Amino acid sequence: MTARPYPLHENYPRHVAIIMDGNGRWATQRGRPRKLGHLQGAEAARRIVRAASEFGLSYLTLFAFSSENWRRPGTEVAELMGLLHRYLSGEHRQELEELDIRLRVIGQRERLPDTTLRQIERIESETAHHKGLNVVIAISYGGRVEIATAARRLAQKVQEGEMDPGEINETLMERFLETSAFPDPDLLIRTGGEKRISNFLLWQLAYAEMVFSDCLWPDFDREAFLAALNEYQMRERRYGALVSTG
Numbered sequence: 001m002t003a004r005p006y007p008l009h010e011n012y013p014r015h016v017a018i019i020m021d022g023n024g025r026w027a028t029q030r031g032r033p034r035k036l037g038h039l040q041g042a043e044a045a046r047r048i049v050r051a052a053s054e055f056g057l058s059y060l061t062l063f064a065f066s067s068e069n070w071r072r073p074g075t076e077v078a079e080l081m082g083l084l085h086r087y088l089s090g091e092h093r094q095e096l097e098e099l100d101i102r103l104r105v106i107g108q109r110e111r112l113p114d115t116t117l118r119q120i121e122r123i124e125s126e127t128a129h130h131k132g133l134n135v136v137i138a139i140s141y142g143g144r145v146e147i148a149t150a151a152r153r154l155a156q157k158v159q160e161g162e163m164d165p166g167e168i169n170e171t172l173m174e175r176f177l178e179t180s181a182f183p184d185p186d187l188l189i190r191t192g193g194e195k196r197i198s199n200f201l202l203w204q205l206a207y208a209e210m211v212f213s214d215c216l217w218p219d220f221d222r223e224a225f226l227a228a229l230n231e232y233q234m235r236e237r238r239y240g241a242l243v244s245t246g
């Protein structure tokens with residue numbers, strides 16, 4: 001199904017990236033285990049994917065697990081991996097089919113459990129022909145390691161004589177990042193009240209508009225998403241140039 005009930009409104013972002021933060025606090029505030037917050041957080045992610053598809057966005061990147069999140073207690077890491085496993089399987093698959101969503105994953109795949117890795121590969125190939133919203137999930141992702149890896153690969157090319165150091169510029173660098181197939185995010189949303197990037201898409205966010213919300217991720221809904229999109233629509237993007245006078 002490719003029909004979209006909501007046409008793309010003027011001045012909507014093409015690519016929205018979200019730092020889905022605040023699951024643990026959401027649960028703690030209710031006297032419940034953090035695990036429940038993550039479970040509700042996964043539901044919120046489903047909701048927002050559906051909304052992004054209805055709104056006619058082209059790309060939605062979700063920060064699900066950072067390269068630093070491995071430092072959390074083993075039980076929490078296992079719970080999060082279990083949730084990702086569930087998210088990438090079963091009923092959710094059907095939803096991807098129904099909404100014509102193409103799903104891709106960025107991050108350090110070599111650190112993921114084998115079963116998760118195989119599941120990711122399967123879902124990426126099964127949805128590769130979909131033409132609707134592109135959903136990018138960042139798992140075990142860190143912006144610095146991504147840039148360092150790109151630099152290492154470039155250095156190898158130079159060492160092998162395939163490339164001259166003088167050729168290295170921003171465009172070439174971008175081709176070596178994991179996000180080479182996607183445009184840069186226009187809008188970054190972070191829920192959970194913190195006002196920081198936490199090593200997310202360091203290169204790609206250079207000129208993104210940022211919206212920080214105090215809403216904890218499990219509470220983030222369609223209305224809150226729309227409010228962030230509306231705020232984006234009121235921003236003026238200048239990219240270092242002067243205001244256009246028309």
Ligand code: IPE
Nearest residue numbers: 020021022023024025064065
């Ligand atoms: C975001 O929620 C999910 C992940 C980082 C995996 P948190 O788990 O960081 O929740 P808080 O920030 O502790 O509330």
Ligand code: IPE
Nearest residue numbers: 019020021063064065066198
């Ligand atoms: C950022 O949240 C990572 C994800 C949402 C996946 P964190 O909760 O890990 O970030 P910090 O520790 O508050 O910077």
Ligand code: MG
Nearest residue numbers: 021022023192
């Ligand atoms: Mg957090």
